[in-house]
Amino acid sequence: MSRCACLLLLWASMQGANAAGAIEDREARLSASLRCMVCQNQTLAESNAPLAVDMRQQIREQLGQGRSEQQIRDYFEERYGAFVRYDPPFxxxxxxxxxxxxxxxxxxxxxxxxxxxxxxxxxxxxxxxxxxxxxxxxxxxxxx
Structure with a gap:
């Protein structure tokens, strides 16, 4: 393999790692801003309840599909009401x-x-x- 091809592969793998890291950061931010509907006094990020695990998985999937953080918040609000937000709107x-x-x-x-x-x-x-x-x-x- 040529040196150029190796550098190109290295660059591509780093870009993939950066994209995965960005999704993880966005998931962490969203999980910290949404309430666990089972625990109610914990965020999704803090909770280990099965529903919280499922909700975090849905966040990951939707981020992977390219949805914005606001679209994902709206999805959970539509499904669970404004109470799902840890800082509900006035x-x-x-x-x-x-x-x-x-x-x-x-x-x-x-x-x-x-x-x-x-x-x-x-x-x-x-x-x-x-x-x-x-x-x-x-x-x-x-x-x-």
């Missing part, structure tokens, strides 16, 4: 996901304020005649 169907924690925090502060304000406003119970006599005696210094 739209009417995800308002609860985005605003729910703030609403709960506001309700908690309102409840705390209400309890504290009621506690400060309550009148102490009136003293009984025996308690009043004892208090007067303590104030005069005639304590028994």
């Amino acid at each position: 739209m009417p169907s995800t308002w609860l996901l985005w605003l729910g924690p703030f609403v709960l925090l506001a309700v908690g502060f309102a409840a705390l304020w209400r309890v504290v304000s009621r506690h400060g406003r309550s009148e102490p119970a009136p003293l009984t005649p025996a308690e009043r006599e004892r208090a007067d005696a303590l104030l005069k210094g005639d304590a028994p």
Whole structure:
């Protein structure tokens, strides 16, 4: 084999390795941005659930077919809903996901304020005649 042919083969194999590495990078990025539908608190990259393994395989296949990352995200969103995205878009169907924690925090502060304000406003119970006599005696210094 000629020297030129060897260099050409080496270059072609390096290009193939670079392309495979690029697909792996894109797969890792997509897997980190999608939620495991079984675990729900883990990304596809973190999960070892069978469904997550299947979803990662689908990502690999679709990347191999030349689909863009956005097309693949759209595919999973269409199939599983916006919840599949680890950072769901702000739209009417995800308002609860985005605003729910703030609403709960506001309700908690309102409840705390209400309890504290009621506690400060309550009148102490009136003293009984025996308690009043004892208090007067303590104030005069005639304590028994």
